[in-house]
Amino acid sequence: MHISLVAEKIFYIGNFAVTNSLLASVITSIILISIAFVVSRAFKKTPGRLQSIVEMVVDVLDGLSQSVGGQYTRTFLPLVITLFVYILLSNWLGLLPGFGSIGIYEIEEGHKVFVPLLRGATADLNTTLALALISVFSVQFYGLSKNKLKYLTRFFNFENPIMFFTGILELISEFSKIISFSFRLFGNVFAGEVLISVITALIPVIVPLPFFGLEIFVGLIQALVFAMLTLVFINIGTQVHGSETSVESVHGLAGEEVEHGN
C-alpha cells in the first residue's frame, strides 16, 4: 500500500514541476469550461438535459443564498457557484477508477517507486490553499468595494478598548480562516482516499462499495460547506455597520423562516 501526503511530480516544463494533482485540476477545469461553453452557446427557452442540470445547480444555490440573505448576494453568487462546482467535480473525479491506480514506475534513490498519473485535485494541499486564498481575499475585496474604507473599522477601531481588542481578534480570525478552509477540505478528501485505499487493501471486493458512497456524500458536503462558508463570510464582510455586525448576520441566518415558510 502506498500513501503519499504530497502530490507526486510527473514531468517538468522548464523549472516548473507538473504534479499529478495539477493535471487532474486542469482536467476538471477543461470539463467545467466545456460544459459552460456548450450550454451558453445553445441557450434555449425550453431547456434540454444538460441545460436543466446546470439550471438546477444554479437554482438550488441561488435559493440557498437567498435564505442566507444580504442585499448583495447576487453580485458574488457566481464566485460561490464556481467554487462549489469546481470543488464538487474535483472531489468526485478523484473517486473515479484510474485516479491513483494508473501510473508509471520511476527509479528513486535506488528502488522503484510507483507514481500515479492522476490524483484528486483537492487531495493536494496546494489546490485547497489556493481555493482558500481566493475565498478569503474575495471577502476582503467585496468588503472593501461595498463599504469603502469603513470596512477597515472592522479591524482597526479606536472608539473604545473593547472594540480595539475585537478588531485584533477579527484580524487574527481572517488568517485562521485561510488555514481552516484549506485544511478542512484537504483533510476530508485526503482522509477519504486513505480510508478507501486501506479498505481496498484489506478486502478488495464489495466491501469498499459503501465507503465509496460515503465519499461521494462527503465530497458533496465539503463542496457545499466551502461554498456556504464563503457566502456567509462575504455576507458578513459586506455588512459592516457598528459593533453588532457579526451578531446580526448570525441572527439573520438563524431566524425568520416563518415569512417564507412552505
Add this chain to the structure above:
Amino acid sequence: MGTEEIRMLAMAIVMGLGTVGPALGIGMLASKALEAVGRNPEAASKIQTNMILAVAFTEAIAIYALVVALIIKFV
C-alpha cells in the same frame, strides 16, 4: 522504544484524543437540531443549512488533529 515507534504511538494518540471533543460537539449539535426540527418542522431546511455550517466548524477541530497526525507520520 525507538523514534519510529514513538511516532506511531503519538499519531494514534493525537487522532484518538483529538476526535473526542468534535465527536461530542457534533453529537450535541445534531441532537439539538433534530429537536428543533421536531418542534418546528417548517423550519427544517433553514435549520439543516445552519447545522451543516456549525458541523463544519466543529469538524475543523478534528481536521486539525488529523493534520497534526499526518505531519507526525509523514514529515
